[in-house]
Amino acid sequence: MTLPYEKLLESWMNDKEVDAAEEEVDDLDEVNEVLPGTFSITSYGADYPVDGLVKRLEAGDIAVPLYGVAQKAGEEFETVAFQRDFVWKKNQADRFVESLLLGLPVPGVFLVKEVSKRHLVLDGQQRLRTLQAFYSGIFQGKEFKLQNVQPQWLGKTYKTLDAEDRRRLDDSIIHATIIRQDEPDDDQSSVYLIFERLNSGGTFLQPQEIRVALYHGALGELLGELNGDKNWRALYGKRSSRLKDIELILRFFAMVFYSEKYKRPMKEFLNRYMAKNRDLKAQSGEELRALFAATVAVIREHIGPRAFRLTAAVNAAVLESVMYGIAANLIVETLKAPEELSAAHEGLLKNETFLQAATRATADVDSVRDRLKLATAAFST
DSSP, X not given: OOOHHHHXXXXXXXXXXXXXXXXXXXXXXXXXXXXXXXXXXXXXXXXXXXXXXXHXXXXXXXXXXXXXXEEXXXXXXXXXXXXXXXXXXXXXXXXXXXXXXXTOOOOOEEEEEOTTXXXXXXXXXXXHHHXXXXXXXXXXXXXXXXXXXXXXXXXXXXXXXXXXXXXXXHHOEEEEEEEEEEESSSSOHHHHHHHHHHOOSSSOOOHHHHHHHHTOSHHHHHHHHHTTOHHHHHHHOXXXXXXXXXXXXXXXXXXXXXXXXXXXXXXXXXXXXXXXXXXXXXXXXXXXXXXXXXXXXHHHHHTOTTTTBSSSSEEHHHHHHHHHHHHHHHHHTOBOOGGGHHHHHHHHHHOHHHHHHHHSSTTSHHHXXXXXXXXXXXXXX
């Protein structure tokens, strides 16, 4: 079936590129929200021998989260999955292995038990990946020989350890705390909260980085694909290394298809929508792709590259409202004539009620509803 906004996309697309500089995104009201703690969580401990942990990592039964990152391939950008680099330096990895060889206790790890029964590493990936690297014999592309350790183990690899030392390492125990969310059972919200607060991998993870890990699936892949749309890139600017641009695409879809269920905090609302449609069963990839492409094409061509800005930075509330207003009218075929859209946008940004809803208490339910309603009306015939 051909959707009405697909026809508009076909007729309004052009190849003109607009140079838009990367700016910070103004959404501090939402970023600083604290998720409520109303969850039912099961947690229990399990002791794993080191060789068993390594085998589970190799088999994928225990998985280090995948995150999204923008990479340039030729003249196009694409979002690809990656595992965070080792934060530990070689001497830290050596000392960790040495601690196990000495029989010393080491910190435990946190694992999330997914519905698929796979375990996702919540905290402790540097330790687990160090063990995986030592057993494989390769650390960051080089042979993993122990240094900065006691003399009897200098220059040793896993394979060249004495049999007794290798057995001691294999049988060393690492304690795991395993977490499973019981209620709610559809959005991993408590796991998100724990991930946000607990993760100790150097730089704290941003909200969308956590979502890509927890809600991996077809929707996450589609968001990465759409982030390369040339009209979107012209409107948003340079790629966000922390996936803020991808989060705003998710926010657009959540508002269009799920806004009637909106309540604070915004982060949890986005979590719920990404969990609900992670496999593209609520809305199909074809539907989302066509609506997004048509919306950003209309905005770029007929409103311009500063459509989402009140100042230099992209304003998340303005972006959400303008995109929602255009999309809502595209869906029901009530969008103003192309030549009227720029003036309608200008009028919207001068509306005092809209400006208040887009700049103050932006995550409040009333603010969200007011600005979506005003934006829809502004672009409607």
